[in-house]
Amino acid sequence: MITDTYDVIVVGGGHAGCEAAAAAANLGSSTLLVTMNMQTIGQMSCNPAMGGIAKGQIVREIDALGGYSGIIADKSAVQFKMLNLSKGPAMWSPRTQNDRMMFAEEWRIALENTPNLDFFQDMVKSLIIENNRAVGVVTSLGISIRSKSVILTNGTFLNGLIHVGDKQLGGGRMGEPRAFGITEQLVSLGFEAGRMKTGTPPRVDGRSLNYSVMEEQKGDEKPQKFSYTDTPKLTRQLSCHIVYTNETVHDILREGFERSPMFNGTIQSTGPRYCPSIEDKINRFAERTRHQLFVEPEGWRTCEIYVNGFSSSLPEDIQIKAMRHIPGFENVKVFRPGYAIEYDYFPPTQLNHTLETKLIANLYFAGQINGTTGYEEAAGQGLMAGINAHNKVHGKDDFILQRDEAYIGVLIDDLITKGTEEPYRMFTSRAEYRLLLRQDNADVRLTEKGYKIGLASEERLKTAEEKITKSNELEAFLKDYSLKPGVINPVLQTIDSSPVDQAYRAAQILTRPNMSLEKLEDIEGIREISSTYAEEVREQAEINIKYRGYIEKEKENVAKLNRLETIKIPEDFNYEAITSLSAEAKQKMTKVNPKTIAQASRISGVSPADINVLLIYLGR
Incomplete structure (x- = not known):
């Protein structure tokens, strides 16, 4: 049926598969995306959101390199928040709430408009391996499709098993069949496989909730965006809401523990440490009388609500009974209960830094098959696998990001060097050079690299270079501009900072605690110059001045470590x-x-x- 030999075949249409297919095709490889269901390409299987702590940095990095996740997130956003603004800039992390249906639609549109990319709907049941090299796939229809490389991005579908109380369903996602055959073949070839678990909360009918008793969480007054391209900024936003469980809710949930697959031994695989189920939370933190839940809208034109923080595999009757004792949920109607899912993964120490397997040449793994959790972690791996599969097929050098260059580099190095026995999630604390890997400078760090490999456009490169030039200009102005005591002391007084008795450069004053460029702009002379620069340029210049000592120290540490590299x-x-x-x-x-x-x-x-x-x- 398909007689062409492709450069790259991507198996799976989730976040990793979409980025892998887009990268390989945009670089010029003839690419085939094989997925079990064309209608679920780019599906948000869990929460309707992108970014968050450290994850937002990854989305910005994907965008700077020329990937699609940031663009798709911006086009489908319903709310934007910059998290951790009360902390230092290394911790600032962008996050969007997204319209679930629009997100998948935008991915489908983007991929269909990508040259060199074909699609085929079927399940891949095995790989074609010749001379320890991946040379194609075989589908459930018995169709053999040849290729020069294969990228597996199977998500939770490999022998997926869904648990709701004492009920078990074979599936990779609720309502969708599991994939089988690949694990067994890889194990026969010498690969080590394991099992992991993840979970998802109930989806409920927003029309049945009483929002008046909930705490509203609005988006930022001046919403930003992920992409460094000209994607639209939000002009209106949907609110999320916060509610809390209580002791009554916990007591009802405990009634179902003996029927819980987590506690009766049915599930023995490891779940995500940092995203535990509600039953796990009340079991591990029995001293707590309440737990926070986020009531998140699924989109502009749907009443469906995602109850973030209430992941559960308890029986559906227990879930519903307990939820009806949460303030505002007294009359809740449930679209579908929460569930846990077990699936196969392959310990990532079996990979090279390119995400190519050590045992089989031209075979790449990306996403949850490597033991990670999260859309962003999957998308970052998919992008790198797509780039490296293309490069290998066309005789080009490996593309590897170092730990001081990107969170994506930290992620992949952690996986293949340390491995993981539980679903791996990215945090800022995992990066030893996080002050260098900020969300605001991903374009400065990575656009040139994306351009050199052929993924980021020349227009993107010029935009990034202009940002660097303008930022340096503003820094030079602030380092040179002198402020007399009579001018600066009134501003210092507003932040309870000690007055000065001699002239100081503006940059020196900016390094004081609680001082900001915005406050300095109250001074005539600074305001006129600073206001001519774009907001992202002013932010970059301010961070570089305020944290220069720390940044230089981190660069010294990088240089020392690079000697060992x-x-x-x-x-x-x-x-x-x-x-x-x-x-x-x-x-x-x-x-x-x-x-x-x-x-x-x-x-x-x-x-x-x-x-x-x-x-x-x-x-x-």
Whole structure:
């Protein structure tokens, strides 16, 4: 039926698959996206939101490199919030609430308008492997489709099993069949597989809720956006609401514990630590009398509501009975109950930094198949897998982001170096150079890289270069502009800062606690110049001035670590032959097979003493 040989076949149409297919096709590879259901391409399987703490930085990075997630999120947004503004800029994280149906529609439109990209609806049941190389797929209809590389982005569909109380349903998502065959084939080829669990809360009818007793959460007064392109800014927004559980709700939920697959031994796989189910929360934190829930709208034109924080696999009657004791939910009508889902994954230590598997050439894994959780983490992996599959097929260099260059680099390095035994979620605390990896400078960090590989346009590059130039101009002005005591002291008084008795440069005053460029703009002379620059330029200049010392220190640390990155470890290095290495170090490094001393140092269980032994053995 399909006689063409594709450069890249992408299996799965979720967030990872969409970004992988778009990247490979936009770079010039003939690409085929195979999905079980064309109507669920780009589906938001869980919450109707993009971004959040550290995740928002990943979306900005995808956009700067030339991916689509930021553009799709902007086009389908119903609310925008910048999180953590009370903290330092390394912690600021953009987040959108999204229209679920519009999000999937925009992805479908974007992909259908991407040249070099074909689609086929069917389940992939096996891979075609020849000479330890992936050369195609076989579908459930028995159709063989040849390719030069394959990217697996199967999400929760590999042998997916849905749990609602003591009921079990085979499926990759509620109402959709599971995929089978691939796990068994990969295990037969020598891959290690495991099981993970995730969950989702009930969806309810917003018309049955009483919002008057809930705490309203509006979007930002001046909403920003994810993409550095000219996507539209929000002019109107939908509100979310906050409610709390109570002891009555908890007591009712406990009634169902003996029928809960989490507590009766039915589910033995590991779930996400940082997104626990409601039953897990009241079990682990029994001393708490209430837990916060977010009532999130699913879109502009639907009454469906996502009850964030109430993920559950308890019996549906218990879920409904308990919810009706939450303030505002007394008359709630449920569209569908929450459920847990178990699925197969492959420990990511079996991958290279390009996300190509070590066992089978030209086979790439991206998304939840690697043990991650979250749309953003999946999309970032998909983008990198798509780029590297294209590069491999066309004889180009690997494209790898380092830990000091992007959260995407931290994510992938963590996965393949440390592995994960529970669903991996990105946090700012996972990045040792998070002051360099801010949400505001993703374009400065990555646009040039995206342009050089052929994904980001020349227009994007010019926009980023202009931002850098303008930011440097404004910084230079503030470093040079002198302020006399009579001018600056009234402004210092408004923030309870000590007055000055001599002239200071504006940049020096800006470094004071609680001082901001916006406050300095109250001064005539600064206001006239600063107001001529765009908001993102002013923000960039202010951060660079206020945090210069910390930024320079992080850059020094990067330079020190990069020296270890240059020390390569031979591919066939025999760790067992070095008697001075600890037994754990031998075992872990043999399994991971690190490429450099720096990567070896990040493997859990490898001590500084082990690294010193390696350095001596390598003559360094």
